[in-house]
Amino acid sequence: MALGQMVRNHAFCRGFGEAQILRIASLSIEVTFEENEVILEPKVRSRYFYLIVEGSAAVELRTARFSVCLQALGPDQVCGWSSLLDDQDTLFQVRARERVRALRVDGVKLAKACKFDPQFGAEFLHRTLQVVAQRVQATEEKFAEMCGVRV
Numbered sequence: 001m002a003l004g005q006m007v008r009n010h011a012f013c014r015g016f017g018e019a020q021i022l023r024i025a026s027l028s029i030e031v032t033f034e035e036n037e038v039i040l041e042p043k044v045r046s047r048y049f050y051l052i053v054e055g056s057a058a059v060e061l062r063t064a065r066f067s068v069c070l071q072a073l074g075p076d077q078v079c080g081w082s083s084l085l086d087d088q089d090t091l092f093q094v095r096a097r098e099r100v101r102a103l104r105v106d107g108v109k110l111a112k113a114c115k116f117d118p119q120f121g122a123e124f125l126h127r128t129l130q131v132v133a134q135r136v137q138a139t140e141e142k143f144a145e146m147c148g149v150r151v
Helices: 003-009 018-026 107-116 118-146
Strands: 028-033 038-040 048-054 057-062 067-073 093-096 100-106
Touching: 003 018, 003 028, 003 048, 003 100, 018 028, 018 107, 018 118, 028 048, 038 048, 048 107, 057 118, 067 118, 100 107, 107 118
Parallel strands: none
Antiparallel strands: 028 100, 038 093, 048 100, 057 067, 057 093
């Protein structure tokens, strides 16, 4: 399947105009990750935004002594929002739970595209902010669970 069609079919991108779909596709390459392969490393400069097409991944809070799964991601979900920010390290580890097929979008070029086309940028960043809010909520729920609070 062509990249443009993959972007067009992805839930995160539904409703974008054809020019916006093609812009995202032009900044994308298809990648795969095998089970347990790390997609995003914590505390590393973020470079890519991922549109998950197939498979599943775990968003994990990782320390030297433990790892906690905060959220499971599947097809039509995204990760790598910090790649849209200047000088932002990745906050969470994202690890493939099974074979993952995804579109890897260059974050720097995507951020420039958002600035070049303010209408596209506002919509893309609004959608991304919803993803950030979901991560915060998942983190709060996991923290409450660890503290013995019913969610």
